[in-house]
Amino acid sequence: MTGALIIMAVRYLVFGVFAVALLVAGTSWAVKQGHLSPFNPLARTIRRLSPPLLRPFERSLHRGGGNPVNAPYVFFWVAVLGGLVLLGVTQWLVGLVYTLAGSAAAGPRPLLRFVVNLGFSILMIAIFVRVISSWFGVSPYSRFMRVIHALTDWLLEPLRRVIPPIGMIDISPMVAYLMLMLARGFVVSLI
Secondary structure, three states, X not given: OHHHHHHHHHHHHHHHHHHHHHHHHXXXXXXXXXXXXXXXHHHHHHHHHXXXXXXXXXXXXXXXXXXXXXXXXXXXXXXXXXXXXXXXXXXXXXXXXXXXXXXXXXOHXXXXXXXXXXXXXXXXXXXXXXXXHHHOOXXXXXXXXXHHHHHHHHHHHHHHHHXXXXXXXXXXXXXXXXXXXXXXXXXHHHO
């Protein structure tokens, strides 16, 4: 019951942030396109209340060489994508807690099965994050990526020595992911 309440609260939070971001970005767009006067009471109110929300995005755009005027649109997309990620992670964590509680109540064997499944899932997620981050040019030396590389190097590096890339595509993460799926099925069936 509390898990459903947590998920519902996160949904309301995400919807609220999305509504604010939509209002800020929509007003900015309407003013830029000439559909709304910048001196309109709505536009003035949004312009007066939005700087605390937009300032971090403006700084980030400025440092990255972008135009800080686009901060409302960046805020909107961060709200949308960040909200979806937050909802997904919340649902996953609630499910994880319920599964852990059920496994712990059922005895040591289901609990061991849960822990093994969780370990394999973490490794598979780490491989997925490593692949996606390589597409976006995230530095492997950042604090977060060092953890991801530490979790996956022991499996990917030997595979890279054996499996040559196909053109520019390194298929060793796909092979590692498949190996982990097969190993998880085998190990869990033994328990």
